[in-house]
Amino acid sequence: xxxxxxxxAQVQETAPTTGSRPPHRSLLRSLAFVYYILFxxxxxxxxxxxxxxxxxxxxxxxxxxQSLGRPVHLDKVTLNLLPLPGFTIDNLVVTEDPxxxxxxxxxxxxxxxxxxxxxxxRRRIEFSSISFxxxxxxxxxxxxxxxxxxxxxxxxxxxxAAPTAQRTISSxxxxxxxxxxxxxxxxxLGQEKTPISLTDAEFALWLPNPQQWRIRIEARPARTDAxxxxxxxxxxxxxxxxxxxxxxxxxxxxxxxRNAPLGGASQLFxxxxxxxxxxxxxxxxxxxxxxxxxxxxRLRLNALRRADFVPxxxxxxxxxxxxxxxxxxxxxxxxxxxxxxxxxxxxxxLILTAAFxxxxxxxxxxxxxxxxxxxxxxxxxxLRAVSTRIPADLTAxxxxxxxxxxTSGLGHWHTHWETSLQAEDLTLASPLSGLVPLxxxxxxxxxxxxxxxxxxxxxxxxxxxxxxxxxxxxxxHGYTLHLAGMATIPHLLAxxxxxxxxxxxxxxxxxTNRASGPIRIDLTVARPWGGxxxxxxxxxHPTPNHHRAR
Numbered sequence: 001x002x003x004x005x006x007x008x009a010q011v012q013e014t015a016p017t018t019g020s021r022p023p024h025r026s027l028l029r030s031l032a033f034v035y036y037i038l039f040x041x042x043x044x045x046x047x048x049x050x051x052x053x054x055x056x057x058x059x060x061x062x063x064x065x066q067s068l069g070r071p072v073h074l075d076k077v078t079l080n081l082l083p084l085p086g087f088t089i090d091n092l093v094v095t096e097d098p099x100x101x102x103x104x105x106x107x108x109x110x111x112x113x114x115x116x117x118x119x120x121x122r123r124r125i126e127f128s129s130i131s132f133x134x135x136x137x138x139x140x141x142x143x144x145x146x147x148x149x150x151x152x153x154x155x156x157x158x159x160x161a162a163p164t165a166q167r168t169i170s171s172x173x174x175x176x177x178x179x180x181x182x183x184x185x186x187x188x189l190g191q192e193k194t195p196i197s198l199t200d201a202e203f204a205l206w207l208p209n210p211q212q213w214r215i216r217i218e219a220r221p222a223r224t225d226a227x228x229x230x231x232x233x234x235x236x237x238x239x240x241x242x243x244x245x246x247x248x249x250x251x252x253x254x255x256x257x258r259n260a261p262l263g264g265a266s267q268l269f270x271x272x273x274x275x276x277x278x279x280x281x282x283x284x285x286x287x288x289x290x291x292x293x294x295x296x297x298r299l300r301l302n303a304l305r306r307a308d309f310v311p312x313x314x315x316x317x318x319x320x321x322x323x324x325x326x327x328x329x330x331x332x333x334x335x336x337x338x339x340x341x342x343x344x345x346x347x348x349x350l351i352l353t354a355a356f357x358x359x360x361x362x363x364x365x366x367x368x369x370x371x372x373x374x375x376x377x378x379x380x381x382x383l384r385a386v387s388t389r390i391p392a393d394l395t396a397x398x399x400x401x402x403x404x405x406x407t408s409g410l411g412h413w414h415t416h417w418e419t420s421l422q423a424e425d426l427t428l429a430s431p432l433s434g435l436v437p438l439x440x441x442x443x444x445x446x447x448x449x450x451x452x453x454x455x456x457x458x459x460x461x462x463x464x465x466x467x468x469x470x471x472x473x474x475x476x477h478g479y480t481l482h483l484a485g486m487a488t489i490p491h492l493l494a495x496x497x498x499x500x501x502x503x504x505x506x507x508x509x510x511x512t513n514r515a516s517g518p519i520r521i522d523l524t525v526a527r528p529w530g531g532x533x534x535x536x537x538x539x540x541h542p543t544p545n546h547h548r549a550r
Contacts, residue, residue, distance in 0.1 A: 060089070069155035070105065071095045084128065086114040092132075100140040100148040101191055108135035108180075119169055127176035132203075134182040141189055143360065145330055150246040156213075157242040157249075164206040175207035185219065195225040196268065198234060212250075213240045221257070221268055228267045232260030232280070247291025247328055256283040263307065275307040278314065286325060295325045295332070304385055311384045312392065321352075332356040349374045367406045373399040376423060389500040391430050398426040419453060421445035433497035434490065451476045462487035462495070464518035478528035482538060486518045501533075509535030 057077050065072040075091035094106035110133040116126040140148040161175040183201035187194045201219035208214050217236040222228060234257045241250030258281045266274035284297040301317040321337035337352035354367040376396040384390045403420045423443040429435060444456040453474040459467040464486025472481035481502075489510055496503020502525070509523060527533035 060087075064092075065094075067156070067159065068094060068152050070097070070152065080112075084114050085117065086112065086128075088112050096138070096140075097148060097151065099146075100142065101138075101188065103138055103188075105140075105148055105152075106135055106137050108132045110134075116174070119173075124169075124173070126173045129177040129179065132178075132180035132183065134184075135180050136184045136186065138186050138188055138193075141187075143190055145328060145360075147246075153240070153249070154244075154246065161207055161210065163209055165208070172210075175213075178205040179203060183219070195223045195271070197222050197224065208239075211242050214238070215240060221260075223268050223271065226267050226271050228264050230261050231264040231268050233258055238286075243289070247289060249290045251286060251288065251290055251293060253286045254284070255286075257281070258283075262301070262304070273307070276304070277307050278302055278304040288325075290328050291326070293325045293329075295323045297321045297323075306386055309388050311388075313381060313384070315378075315381045315385050319350075319352075327358070330359055332359070349378070365406075369402070369404040371400055371402040373401060373424075376400055376426060387501070391433055391498060391500075393432045394428065394430040394435075394498055396426070396428055399424050417447060417451075419445065419447040421453075428498060430494075430498035434494035435498040436494075438495070445474075455481070460485075460495075462518075463491040464488065468521065476529075478526065478531065480524060480526045482524050484522045484538065485520070487521050488516075488518050492521075504533040505535045509537070 057074060060077060061072045061074050071094075073093045073095070074089050076089070078088045078090070080086045080088060089111040090109070092106070092108045092111045093104045096103060096105045112129075112131045112133070114128040114131075116128045119126045138148070160172045162170045162172045164175050164177050166174050180201065180203040183198075183203055185198040185201055187196055198217075198219035199222045201217060204216045206214055215236070215238060217234075219234050221231040221234055223231075234255070236253065236255045238251065238253035243249040260280045260282075262276045262278045262280055263273050265280055266272070266276060279302045281300045281302075282297070284295065286293045286295050288294055297320070299317070299319040299321075303314040304317060305311055305314045317339060319337055319339045321335060323332045323335040325332060333355050335352070335354040335356065337354075339350040349372055351370045351372060352367065353370075354365065356362070356365045358364060376398045379400055380390070380394065380396045401422045401424065403418075405418045421444070423440075426440040426443060427437055428440065429437040438461065440458060440460055443458050445453045446456070448454050455470070455472040455474070457469050457471040460470050460483075461467045462485070466486050468483055468485030468487050470481060470483050472479060492506065492510065493503075496506040504527075505525075511519065522538040523535055524538045525533060525535045
């Protein structure tokens with residue numbers, strides 16, 4: 001047998017077979033491919049600044065202007081190839097329709113446009129996204145009800161487009177994803193710019209299906225002529241459909257203004273702090289068309305109080321409203337609002353009905369506020385939220401039936417309110433003040449004149465054999481009350497301690513020779529709003545004549 005040399009066998013095993021590539025050649029090919037990729041990426045990154053697309057600047061501006069229906073001006077266009085092909089526009093300005101003013105409707109320092117890659121191979125241009133950086137938008141509303149954005153919306157509705165997220169290429173170009181960051185939305189009424197605006201806005205618009213756009217806005221309400229630190233967050237989201245006119249555009253919108261401190265909210269609308277505290281959340285849902293829709297709103301106020309003190313149990317409000325929004329949100333003919341306090345067993349303790357034929361002319365508006373047996377304990381909680389003088393142990397039983405109706409139009413300077421307030425089965429008690437359960441029975445307040453409330457005579461048991469009688473008048477200058485009948489001094493002082501605003505100055509007006517039993521009183525009390533309260537005898541005792549001794 002022939003013996004095989006081990007060394008020769010090892011050489012034969014390690015020798016390359018015929019036709020195989022050396023390992024170093026495969027490695028070189030892989031490195032060369034990587035170098036080509038890196039070189040291509042380097043070219044794509046460095047080449048765009050040397051490629052001038054400014055000669056297409058006029059064509060780009062003209063194309064955008066045709067889409068918006070407004071002339072467009074821009075300063076510079078820069079090509080971008082990474083990470084996706086596109087270009088950057090500097091100083092984009094969309095001019096305004098002269099009917100709405102001379103200030104541009106949109107102004108943006110920078111706009112980045114991204115192109116879809118695959119349509120480029122078919123020599124088609126489709127925008128994948130359009131991103132605005134810190135744009136300023138002027139929203140103008142004319143006295144005749146027109147908005148400056150309605151022509152842009154109608155122009156966009158005439159352009160056929162495929163859904164934004166559609167993967168395949170179709171005959172219609174896909175609608176781009178339009179977004180804006182750090183935007184500012186200014187509101188103008190006619191030619192006058194209001195101080196209220198939306199700042200730090202995040203905006204998005206896209207087309208989920210061929211007949212419907214989806215919109216999303218999140219921003220902070222602001223006021224330009226006041227230093228408002230916190231006004232909460234405003235958010236709007238919903239859909240807009242295609243239609244031949246603005247009033248026929250189908251809508252489904254949800255808006256919410258949440259976590260708004262009442263101090264900041266009052267500064268936003270009034271330009272000053274109304275000295276109220278608490279948190280507000282206002283939400284709304286509209287469905288139908290722009291011209292005629294169903295509107296549902298909800299107002300929630302938590303921990304409502306005055307700014308200068310914190311009550312032990314600050315009240316909360318949850319008010320829900322329904323209405324029809326007609327004439328492109330200029331008319332609300334059937335507003336219905338209801339509120340159910342936590343302590344109420346009724347379905348609707350407070351009901352507000354109103355009609356606004358045209359919000360631009362409030363003199364034609366009417367409103368009526370009624371209560372459906374509102375617990376007087378709830379009314380007492382409200383009083384504690386606005387006054388520190390209500391004793392903590394003061395309790396009130398009974399119900400309030402009220403009706404407050406405007407009959408002259410909310411736009412009039414002297415609005416005529418017809419008021420009727422009736423407290424039934426009213427009982428007050430304050431052990432710490434010495435006021436034993438005091439049953440007043442019934443109190444009635446009516447309005448014989450536009451700014452006057454008349455308190456009908458009401459009986460008050462104050463320790464005498466017969467109850468005393470309380471009546472009076474409340475108007476725009478202050479109030480005047482008349483208390484007459486039989487009473488004891490301890491009962492009067494206890495009533496004054498339990499109701500401190502009523503008891504101011506009462507002790508000084510009582511007789512100094514305080515009898516232990518009931519005495520007859522005939523007192524009037526008057527207080528001008530913001531002034532000092534005074535008690536005095538309604539029928540002064542005659543002054544005796546003193547004759548000199550002869």
